[in-house]
Amino acid sequence: MLQLLHDREPPRVPLANQPTRGHWLRYGADLGARLWIKRDDHTGSELMGNKVRKLEYLMAEALAEQATHVITCGGEQSNHARATAFAAAQLGMKSVLILRTDDPARPPAPTGNILLDRLVGAELVWISRPAWRDRNRLLTEHAERIRAAGGIPYIVPEGGSNALGSWGYIRAMRELALDLDGIASPERPVTVVYACGSGGTGAGLILGAKLLRLADRGIRVAGVNVCDDRAYFVAAIGAICAEAEERWQLGANVTEADIDLVDGHVGLGYAKSRPEELATMRDLCRSDGVVLDPVYTGKAFHGLVTELRADPNRFGSTVAFIHTGGMFGLFSSPETIAQVL
Numbered sequence: 428m429l430q431l432l433h434d435r436e437p438p439r440v441p442l443a444n445q446p447t448r449g450h451w452l453r454y455g456a457d458l459g460a461r462l463w464i465k466r467d468d469h470t471g472s473e474l475m476g477n478k479v480r481k482l483e484y485l486m487a488e489a490l491a492e493q494a495t496h497v498i499t500c501g502g503e504q505s506n507h508a509r510a511t512a513f514a515a516a517q518l519g520m521k522s523v524l525i526l527r528t529d530d531p532a533r534p535p536a537p538t539g540n541i542l543l544d545r546l547v548g549a550e551l552v553w554i555s556r557p558a559w560r561d562r563n564r565l566l567t568e569h570a571e572r573i574r575a576a577g578g579i580p581y582i583v584p585e586g587g588s589n590a591l592g593s594w595g596y597i598r599a600m601r602e603l604a605l606d607l608d609g610i611a612s613p614e615r616p617v618t619v620v621y622a623c624g625s626g627g628t629g630a631g632l633i634l635g636a637k638l639l640r641l642a643d644r645g646i647r648v649a650g651v652n653v654c655d656d657r658a659y660f661v662a663a664i665g666a667i668c669a670e671a672e673e674r675w676q677l678g679a680n681v682t683e684a685d686i687d688l689v690d691g692h693v694g695l696g697y698a699k700s701r702p703e704e705l706a707t708m709r710d711l712c713r714s715d716g717v718v719l720d721p722v723y724t725g726k727a728f729h730g731l732v733t734e735l736r737a738d739p740n741r742f743g744s745t746v747a748f749i750h751t752g753g754m755f756g757l758f759s760s761p762e763t764i765a766q767v768l
């Protein structure tokens with residue numbers, strides 16, 4: 428089973444602590460399905476979360492191109508931007524982060540991920556929401572600026588979500604398949620549930636599941652989108668899978684039917700929390716000592732719990748929830764979570 432991936436696997440620079448551990452949760456004993464959690468929040472400290480798995484492949488390409496600077500973009504509290512800045516520093520490169528904020532003339536206070544971005548010395552470029560639409564052009568312009576000054580730029584796309592980055596979660600799916608040995612079977616199906624924000628994690632998990640033929644072992648994959656909607660992510664994930672297929676001829680044959688998204692849990696919108704989402708985060712923390720973040724994992728986990736309350740059989744006998752990190756976001760607005768304490 429394991430050899431299926433390796434011969435096309437691109438070079439990887441080790442940055443993450445992996446394999447990550449998984450464990451059962453006490454939370455949700457009344458939900459009708461057992462909950463197991465994979466701790467990808469333990470992939471690192473500065474590099475914590477899902478992004479570092481993608482960066483292992485992206486930064487390997489940056490190193491091969493002898494890049495001096497890595498450029499990427501994201502929201503003001505972007506976990507991806509922070510992880511990219513730290514991966515760059517750990518590999519001896521500089522970083523430029525193009526960050527979206529309400530008023531670029533008055534950048535946000537250095538809290539949460541921004542504090543870390545500042546600490547590691549990333550160059551921060553603040554842009555408005557309207558300018559965000561042009562982010563790809565801005566990435567190219569900053570790359571040209573660096574090249575003109577004698578540097579070698581490497582652009583990491585938003586969220587690290589392209590075909591190369593998706594290898595991080597093809598690899599993680601291989602880990603998960605081993606984790607779920609003895610847990611999943613056709614008679615006792617397991618659904619791997621993750622928070623979907625730009626589609627790269629989902630693309631990797633789906634490609635990995637297809638390559639390893641995990642459906643035959645009772646394992647399927649479902650994402651809870653924390654922004655946009657099902658149609659958006661079917662297209663985004665489909666495009667990443669198609670790009671991977673074109674580049675490496677994996678033979679995974681991902682179709683729309685493989686891209687399962689559990690829509691309807693975006694709530695108030697991206698990075699906006701409802702009290703019930705925060706209450707679920709609090710309750711999980713108190714029952715199991717596991718901290719989720721409000722933007723991604725908290726929202727997705729609350730969506731999962733909401734689905735199970737409506738239909739205990741929705742995801743089979745067991746859910747394997749991937750904790751994709753994001754804890755620093757919690758410290759950007761402590762007053763938010765304080766509402767439910």
Ligand SMILES: Cc1ncc(COP(=O)(O)O)c(C=O)c1O
Pocket residue numbers: 476477506507586588622623624625626627628629720723724751752753754
């Ligand atoms: C903590 C966390 N979880 C999940 C996601 C979603 O992952 P993806 O962008 O690969 O869909 C992100 C980033 O967007 C994140 O920072």
